[in-house]
Amino acid sequence: MSFILNNRDQCVPIYVPNGDSFFPNGTCMNVPRSVPALDGYCNTPTGSRQQVNKITSYIDGSNVYGSSAAELIKLRDPNFPEYMAVSLGKNLPPNNDTSACTLTVQGESCSIAGDSRVNVVPSLGSYHTLFVQEHNRIVNLLKGLGWTDSEELFQEARKINIAQIQQITYNEFLSWFLTREVMNQNSLLITGGRTSYFTGYDSTINTDIANDFGIAYRIGHSWITNQMQLHTDFPETSDINDPDVKNIENAYLNPHMLYMRGRTGASRMLKWMTETKCPRTDRFVEDGARNKLFLKNGVSFDLAALNINRGRDHGIPPYWKYRTNLCGETLADPSSWTSLTWHDNITIELLKSVYQ
């Protein structure tokens, strides 16, 4: 990508004020700025700094299949290319770059997947494992139906897997997150059931991810739990003394939980996630992510502070301006605390305590 200026040329450190309830006096979080790109798609650069996407902005399974042909080659099984590559126990293939994660047990590996963030936390790694395994399951089903051509098998399984991801995203996840009412108001519901196809695709719409979305959707950080857990049934394996529950700070960037219980960690973790409620969508980020993100040798980050800082790095406009410009609402410029009408009183008091 020739329009990327240069890699991480500047930092925007976060200086923690003295007297913080967690971080020692004098703490500074080292935060490199996001990789820059020119605004205006190279042709009409405006001079303002933009950021680069590492994966595609379509819901096209790029987290499973990568965002380029070169990435995909590395992810397919070289001997049976209709399948996605897996390692022992149907886990994700190993990453030869051992610096991609923190390895604490001999014989374990960092993983590769369509999205390089696969190693951030084992719960994310389990989702990746699920959709790689699902691809391979679909290939086997197609073989059972008589399909034989390797490339056709791969492409058909990929298509079905992506359709399932879209179905889960729109009909299941977004209907919960936004509510069906909002989905309906914005024509986002996939209708037609099994008898017809969605015909609403408009190739003239710019489908780039809005920069604001990359900051706003971090609301998902309020769903993070302080602990990671494996479904606790069937503790019949030899590593039974290795606890099924781990504090999240001990699981960041460490694939160990995926290797536990005879390498069945991914499916056990997925089962745990489906049977456990995540924290509410709110302004609270649990301690494990707010104070202990990527804890290593006593040094850690605050994910909520990173999010605010990243919004500034990307030049995201204030909330009220965003809603006015993008949603067409008329919100007053919050020049006084009382004009923050979209916040409750408790939140306004809290904001007053940190902003002047």
Ligand code: HEM
């Ligand atoms: C344990 C779980 C998670 C961890 C440890 C985590 C960690 C992170 C980190 C470290 C960043 C980059 C921060 C920065 O430097 O600016 C990030 C970005 C982000 N996260 Fe999370 N996250 C988690 C879960 C989630 C969830 C559940 C969602 C939404 C459903 C989410 C949405 C995002 C988004 C949209 C970004 C910005 C991505 C980009 O601009 O490239 N994260 N997360």
